[in-house]
Amino acid sequence: MRAARVAGTLLARLTGVLFLGFALFHLLPGDPVSALTRGRPVTTEDLATIRAGFGLDLPLWKQFTSYVTALAHGDLGTSLAAHRPVADMLAERIGPTLLLTVSATVLSVTVGIATGVAAGWRPRGIGDRVGTGAAIVLWSAPTFWLGMLLMAILGVAAGLFPIAGMRSTESGGGGVLDVAHHLVLPCITLAAVQYAQYHLLIRSAVAAERHAVYVTLARAKGLPDALVRWRHAVPNAMAPTLSLVLTNLGFVVSGAVTVEAVFSWPGLGDLTFEALRGPDPPVLHGTFLLLCGSVVTADAIADVVLRRFDRRGGTT
């Protein structure tokens, strides 16, 4: 019953995304045909014919009907600029984006929890002041600025890491370690900006748990401090952090637009940006559906998982 309700909510939200995306990108001012043919030897009559060929002269409701019908058949349309299926273009770009955002999320969660637990266990200590201060500074830093800074220091001055692209361009480039090497700077940049939210959340939770009775009891049993912290306090402090991690999972697809731009990472952010410049409505629809769909779906998954994980309201 619960699963059906969650599925129903998810379906309703996805339908809303479908309507909203179509309306949004068709209300954008600008004529894609004029933009695509600028600088080309084309007559005014040709422009009208091309518009008709793309179906842009049809009433909006007819365009929407065609779009939904095609979508029901798994057809996301064809890019007006690249003249390629949108689904193919999305498939090319989603891999690099997921690689970057998932690795950055893992890193930021790991670092955020580690530093947050340390800070929360001894609040107002030097470690807390330094760690929390650094987290807030990085959280406040503009992503592009931080990326450029890391690029200048670790990439250009020290020459430690590649500064652009996902692989070496020489023949033979693109091996696992080659890609990992290219991933370092964009991943660190993204993780540095994101980890503060996990740090702050778990810090507060751990600081609240450290005076709990069961913690005092564990200490009284003579357990070492690290064991009390990680085996007893942290599991009980994890619920809000887990909730945040699951909620943020939906944004992993869309969360790296700026970092992709700074490090020329060939992901969905770049595709979206170029499609907006056109504008290229079929590509914009596709990316919008994918980005919003992933957020809505992750939200539904989080809803289910958290209820299973958090037994406080259950019958146990």
Place this chain on the structure above:
Amino acid sequence: MRQVRRAICSLLVLGLSAATPLLAPLTAHAETGGSTLTVGISADAEDLNPFKANTVVASQILRLTYDYLTDYEPADNSTLRTLATNWTSSPDKLTWTFTLRHGVTWSDGKPLTAKDIAFTYRALKSAPADVTNRTLVKTFVSVDAPADGTLVIRTSKPTATMLAIDAPILPEHVWAGRTDMYTAQPAVPSVSSGPYVLTERKEGEFYRLRANPHYWGPAPKVTEILLRRFKSVDTAVAAMKRGEVDAIGNLNSVQFDALKDDPSIARVRASGLRFHELLLNPGARLANAAPEGNGNPALRDKRVRVAIDYAIDRQKLIDGVLGGYGEPGAGYLPAKLTPWSWQPAPADLRGYDPAKARQILDSLGYRTGPGNVRIMPGSRKPMTLRLAYTADHPVFPRYATYIKQWLGDIGLPVQLVPASGSQLGALQYRGEYDLLLSGWGVDPDPDYLLSIQICSALPLTKGGPTSSDAFHCDPRYDALYNQQATELDPAKRADLVHQAISRLYGDAIPLVLTNPATLEVYRKDKFTGFVSRPGPGGSVLGYWSYPHVRPVAAVTQAESSHTPLYASGAAALVALAVAGGLFYRRRSTRHLRE
């Protein structure tokens, strides 16, 4: 448990041992030396279908991989004999006979003949409307290949652009009979006849071109060209400092100046084959003369437009916005575009003269009201002009700020209307602006840029698309345009073009503000032999140049040889951290094991 951790540590060590050789691609560039020319590009090719491709990058790739019937001489934009080595036109100027180069083959070894060219032009002629290149052959009546080395084209009217058919010649044996001819992407590696062959394509990353061993011309000195995508020029510049990129175009003045002290980098300030213009809405209208848009009626008066032109200090725009890298604009086409360019004589030039601008407006009855704001004759409402520009381009917002100040000084307050590129396009073709900032790059042949100023470019329906630049419509200009389009004598055609541009200057609808220089850099310690177009002082980064580029002998590659060491060092640090973590964890839980 202990065995598991030992296994993890062993795997880490093994991984690190394996890491160094796997990082080898990072240094491959150094090992291959100058044989790969890596050029930074800021956009994708998007569509490489040879009939449809229309982006700058796609055009470069097609020019490097395919032959065209003729090309442009880099020195002076005159006709370069490529596939066609000779040509004659009939006395009635309607039949052209081309003699083709012998011994040209495709990259798969098959001969390129007149049949391939005939196939290409026929396919273009019957292409759908979205194949914009089809207008290049719009006057063709027939294309025949009576012999392998002879091509005969019959046209419906004399056509001046017969030696500027900018469409790549395709292999009939590859493209004929395909139902997806107008949408298919070329195979990789491509079958083509130009100096290079497209061998790898990664959208958003790079395009790899290898020298074509079957090329009929001199073998390119650089065996591989890599067009590498960067989403920002700043990143490309940083990559150049690391030795990852050899050439970058379209820098801004700040990026260009920042490289002036680097002895390994050559900086090229190419005379502009671009122009930035201020469009004044002359009273937008449809092709049937029905009014369109909502332009300020004051701008329908040519004298008001001329007054605005006098209020603009072009040198200030160059110094303040372009960092000094540009030339003041006047005539519609840049001075560098010989023989087509026309520039006004000094006596006719509308230079910066705000006093004259005020005088003109005063004489027309534009009295000054409160706040030094002029009021249009017959109206009580103070004047305001809307200036639309794209905020996507860093130059235009700064132009707009200056123009607002100057027009305000002569009593014409300006309301700034920033827009995205696509928004601006919509405002432009609907005529919903008073002033609008725009810009163009210039092809060697002027036909297209002249065509966007003719009356038949006006929109057919309200809100409909238009190829008109600024709703200019002058029957005498149209007559000159049509004459030049059918004039085969280059000198006579140039004269007609000059007359047309002269009229356009007089109408003061597009006001050419500047001819910005194209700023390019390349690694002179690695490559030499770049060819500039047009002539000395022109651009050196383009398809006309790359086949002539050659590596500088004995380039020292030591600079990038440290990269794998650094990488291995970083990997070792990570491994040590992980191993340390495991050790610490073992210690912290020792009491449990004990």
